[in-house]
Amino acid sequence: MSESLTVTPVEGLGKLASTVTWANGCSNLPCQSYNASQVNGGFPWKERALIVLTLNYLENKGNGAPVVLLLFNGGPLNVTWADQNPSVSAIMECWFSAQSSGTALLHVLTNEGGTSSPAGRLPSTWPLLADDIPDFSNYSMSGRTYRYSNASALYPFGFGLSYTTFRYSDLVVPKTLTLGRDLDVTVTVTNTGSVPADEVTQIYIEWIQKSVATPRLQLVAVTRTTTAPGQGNTLHFTVPADYLAVYHDNRWILMQCTIRVYAGDQQPNQRSVGSNVVIADVQMT
Numbered sequence: 001m002s003e004s005l006t007v008t009p010v011e012g013l014g015k016l017a018s019t020v021t022w023a024n025g026c027s028n029l030p031c032q033s034y035n036a037s038q039v040n041g042g043f044p045w046k047e048r049a050l051i052v053l054t055l056n057y058l059e060n061k062g063n064g065a066p067v068v069l070l071l072f073n074g075g076p077l078n079v080t081w082a083d084q085n086p087s088v089s090a091i092m093e094c095w096f097s098a099q100s101s102g103t104a105l106l107h108v109l110t111n112e113g114g115t116s117s118p119a120g121r122l123p124s125t126w127p128l129l130a131d132d133i134p135d136f137s138n139y140s141m142s143g144r145t146y147r148y149s150n151a152s153a154l155y156p157f158g159f160g161l162s163y164t165t166f167r168y169s170d171l172v173v174p175k176t177l178t179l180g181r182d183l184d185v186t187v188t189v190t191n192t193g194s195v196p197a198d199e200v201t202q203i204y205i206e207w208i209q210k211s212v213a214t215p216r217l218q219l220v221a222v223t224r225t226t227t228a229p230g231q232g233n234t235l236h237f238t239v240p241a242d243y244l245a246v247y248h249d250n251r252w253i254l255m256q257c258t259i260r261v262y263a264g265d266q267q268p269n270q271r272s273v274g275s276n277v278v279i280a281d282v283q284m285t
Helices: 009-016 057-061 101-110
Strands: 067-071 088-093 153-155 166-172 183-191 197-208 218-227 232-239 246-248 251-253 258-264 278-284
Touching: 009 101, 088 101, 166 258, 166 278, 183 197, 183 218, 183 258, 197 232, 218 232
Parallel strands: 067 088
Antiparallel strands: 166 183, 183 232, 197 218, 197 258, 246 251, 258 278
16 A cells, blocks of 8 residues: 555545544554543443444534544444434444545545445444344354344444435235246336435345244345436346245255245335335245
């Protein structure tokens, strides 16, 4: 990485104001000590507290100004306090960004040129409570991932906001499907907002009236499309028959049941992202 080509977050976002201040906070890893004059609070270093983020200085040093919280991390964090705090206007997940992260952040946070609307989706579930996470030594899938957990999530797998909104309609699936056949899905997505943006359409299935245990939900298709304001796209998906099978008694089986199909930009029955999820049923015969 060339230092001459590096744009740090401070350098990139510094273009938004005439004066920029920043605090280092932790001077060592894993933040067992910190500069109390800069950070009013610390980073607890305990087994379950690894994901607990306590940046109280945002409130104490913000002087009532809106706060945009940027997260640079490799996995879920406990930011429930920030999500529920009215002084935090936005939360952006940056992961471990590359050398031009400052430029990218500036583009996304300002929607520079009207073409930088965020369209990322979380690849993992962010729990609402640390206690919702199964013990590390428990290797069962019960309570883990969106497929098996019934706990309320702060941000579910597949979650992500945009500067625009989308409407889903005209979900078409066959009323009946013979076991072993692929499932064809068609849905229309329309940009109902004022800016162009990518949309990540997600197709989930749920087994209804089932005879054996199944995952709670399962993602079976996903695609990304660029949509202009007022524009509608009709999307076609082919879900392989194997994706409709469940693992039971050490083998994969297809069973006669009802499969509920969900199409939208997130999981069904979750906090609103400004768009809707449409539903249709298929009878497996």
